[in-house]
Amino acid sequence: MARIDLDLAHSYLHEPQTDEDYALLPLKFTFEDGGAYALLGPSGCGKTTLLNCISGLLHPSQGTIVFDGADVTRATPQDRNIAQVFQFPVIYDTMTVGENLAFPLRNRGVPEAQVRERVGRVAEMLDLSGALERRASGLAADAKQKISLGRGLVRQDVSAILFDEPLTVIDPQLKWQLRRKLKEIHHEFRLTLIYVTHDQTEALTFADQVVVMSRGKAVQVGPADALFERPAHTFVGHFIGSPGMNFLPAIWRDGAIEIAGRRYLPALSPSVGQALQAAGSFRVGVRPEYLHLADDGDAQAVPVRVERAQDIGTYWLVTASVQEAGAQVGTLRARLGAAAAALRPGDTAWMSVFNRHTCYYVNEELVP
Ligand SMILES: Nc1ncnc2c1ncn2[C@@H]1O[C@H](COP(=O)(O)OP(=O)(O)OP(=O)(O)O)[C@@H](O)[C@H]1O
Numbered sequence: 001m002a003r004i005d006l007d008l009a010h011s012y013l014h015e016p017q018t019d020e021d022y023a024l025l026p027l028k029f030t031f032e033d034g035g036a037y038a039l040l041g042p043s044g045c046g047k048t049t050l051l052n053c054i055s056g057l058l059h060p061s062q063g064t065i066v067f068d069g070a071d072v073t074r075a076t077p078q079d080r081n082i083a084q085v086f087q088f089p090v091i092y093d094t095m096t097v098g099e100n101l102a103f104p105l106r107n108r109g110v111p112e113a114q115v116r117e118r119v120g121r122v123a124e125m126l127d128l129s130g131a132l133e134r135r136a137s138g139l140a141a142d143a144k145q146k147i148s149l150g151r152g153l154v155r156q157d158v159s160a161i162l163f164d165e166p167l168t169v170i171d172p173q174l175k176w177q178l179r180r181k182l183k184e185i186h187h188e189f190r191l192t193l194i195y196v197t198h199d200q201t202e203a204l205t206f207a208d209q210v211v212v213m214s215r216g217k218a219v220q221v222g223p224a225d226a227l228f229e230r231p232a233h234t235f236v237g238h239f240i241g242s243p244g245m246n247f248l249p250a251i252w253r254d255g256a257i258e259i260a261g262r263r264y265l266p267a268l269s270p271s272v273g274q275a276l277q278a279a280g281s282f283r284v285g286v287r288p289e290y291l292h293l294a295d296d297g298d299a300q301a302v303p304v305r306v307e308r309a310q311d312i313g314t315y316w317l318v319t320a321s322v323q324e325a326g327a328q329v330g331t332l333r334a335r336l337g338a339a340a341a342a343l344r345p346g347d348t349a350w351m352s353v354f355n356r357h358t359c360y361y362v363n364e365e366l367v368p
C-alpha cells in the first residue's frame with residue numbers, strides 16, 4: 001500500500017487558456033497510506049480524470065504524482081501497481097469465476113497455493129464461494145461486477161485500489177451489501193482505497209475522507225460529519241444533504257445582521273463578526289435539520305410564508321419563502337416534526353435560523 005501525493009493539473013486541450021479549459025485545476029492533495037477515500041461530485045467535475053491520473057491511464061498535463069516518495073508521473077499503470085475497478089464489469093467470459101479471480105495473481109506468477117488461499121478468501125467475502133466453478137459468461141451483470149470487484153481485491157501487493165462508480169450496474173439492495181463489504185474489507189486489509197461516485201450516500205457511508213469536487217476543483221476534503229456541519233463552500237452545503245443547506249442573503253448594518261429588513265443579534269465569535277462586518281453582504285447557511293418553528297416575533301427567527309408541507313413519513317418537509325416588501329428574497333426548506341402538520345400554504349410561520357449550527361458565507365466560502 002502506498003501514500004499518494006498529487007500536485008497536478010490536467011487539460012485535455014493542447015493549449016489551455018482559461019480555467020474552463022482544465023478538467024482538473026491545480027490540485028495538491030495527499031492520500032494517506034491505508035485510507036478509504038471517496039471522490040464525490042456531479043457529472044463532469046473531473047472524478048474519472050483524477051482517478052485515471054492516479055492509475056496512470058492518463059498522464060497529467062502538468063505536475064507530479066508521487067507514490068511513497070517515488071515520482072511515478074510518467075510510469076505506466078503496471079509499474080504503479082494499481083488495481084482499478086470500472087463502472088462496467090471487465091471479466092473473461094470464457095473463464096470460470098475462480099479463474100477470473102485468480103487471473104491477476106497467476107499473471108504475476110504467485111505460487112498456486114497462495115492463489116487458492118487468496119481466491120477462496122475473496123470469494124467468501126463476496127459470496128461467490130458457491131460459484132467458483134461456474135463459467136462467467138452466463139452470469140447476471142451484478143454477479144459479473146462482483147467478480148470485477150474481487151479481481152481488484154485479490155492482490156495483496158497493490159499500491160492502491162481505485163473504483164470508478166463500480167456499483168452503478170448493481171441493484172439497490174445488493175449495492176448496500178457490497179458497500180458494507182468493501183468497508184469491512186478495508187478494515188481488514190487496510191488497503192488504500194479511492195472510490196469515485198456521484199452518490200453522496202455511497203461516499204459518506206464508504207469513506208473516512210470524502211473529497212468533494214466541483215468543476216475541476218476539490219472544494220472540500222473531510223469526514224462526513226464535517227461536510228454536513230461545516231461545509232467549506234456553498235456548493236458543498238447544497239450538494240451534501242437532502243435537501244441541501246439553505247442560504248439566506250444578509251447584510252451587516254449597525255452592529256447587527258439584517259435579513260429581509262429584520263435585525264438579528266446572534267452569538268458570533270469576534271472573528272466571524274469582524275469578517276461579516278468587513279464583507280458587508282454575505283449569506284447565512286442553515287441545514288433543514290437545524291431549522292425549527294418558533295414563536296411569533298422570536299429574536300432568532302425569520303418570518304416565512306409557508307409554500308408546502310409534505311409528510312415524508314419520519315418527518316415533515318416544509319418549504320417556505322422569505323419575503324421583503326412583497327418580493328421573495330429566499331427559500332427555506334425545513335425538516336420538522338408533527339407540529340408542521342398544522343401548516344397550510346399561505347400561512348405565516350416563524351423559523352428559528354440562528355443556533356450553534358448556523359454557518360456564514362462570504363463569496364461562497366465559509367467564514368471559519
Ligand atoms: N477524453 C476526453 N477528452 C476531452 N475531454 C474530456 C475527456 N474526458 C473527459 N473530458 C472532459 O473533462 C471534464 C471532466 O470529465 P470526467 O470524465 O473526469 O468527469 P466525471 O466527474 O468522471 O464525470 P461522470 O460523473 O459523468 O463520470 C468534463 O468536462 C469532460 O467533458
Ligand SMILES: [Mg+2]
Nearest residue numbers: 047048049164
Ligand atoms: Mg466519471
